[in-house]
Amino acid sequence: MSPQVGEPAPDFTLDDTHGTPVSLSGLRGTPVVLVFVPFAFSGTCTGELCELRDNLEAFQAAGVHLAVISCDPKFALRAWAEKEGYAFDLLSDFWPHGEAARAYGVFDEASGHALRGSFLVDAEGVLRWSVVNPRGQARPLSAYREALASL
Template identity: 60%
Template sequence: MTAALAAAFAAVPAVGGTAPDFELPNQYGEPVRLSSFRGQNVVLVFYPFAFSGICTGELCEIRDNLAVFEDANAVVLAVSVDSKFSLRAYAAQEGYGFDLLADFWPHGSVASTYGVFDAESGMARRGTFIIDAAGIIRFSVVNPRGQARDFEGYRSALAGLGRA
């Protein structure tokens, strides 16, 4: 592992710590603030780019299994470095019923806060943070480039939270 990569992984917020708050525009340009979801569980999903193969497969799996998240009183917030305009077209094409957040400018600032921004490629890595109703990170995983997340990981982590 390179020193830069090791430093990036070291910056990933720890499980058991408070999730860093942020505000980003969704695909419609509406501001979405993480702390506004207190009292509800949040699944924060960072992904590299809209319209890319693995990302689309992962988000479609979430779309097709949204009841898993709803049953756990969890909202899904998917974050990429794309613009809100790209995200609006992507959400419309794929029928996503959850917010896609644009970490476009300053480029990747929220992904950086969560330790998943890859400055060399200008994209977010596949990082997932499950945050409980009190704003505490209860689960996190960062997958290597090109490796999709395992959906069963969501199920297991959400089952451990219970309903808020």
């Protein structure tokens, strides 16, 4: 079950593409958009993240930290980030496998990957917006823009 808007966002600590631990609580004081994706290098995920990459200034202008979370290992995420030029955090939820995705209610137990869930956490750590899309359905950039405008 996903956390509800108005509730504290579940904390986590995950490694970035270089093995540096990043925790949600460590980002407190800054709003954060968490973007869960199923697989590195897949077509829909790459399309979504390239759109975010190309519109990163919208997040920066709003003072929002963008973090993408996948159950892929950090080495795959690093290769993906280098290939596509992603300048935002890619965090590995590889082990314990899918623990952060489970906390946000977006882990698919049958296939072992995260669903397409996005969450806006305010500077105090409270969930302010979320969207979870079914398999194969990309999240529109307009949804992120609306969420950022609500800050």
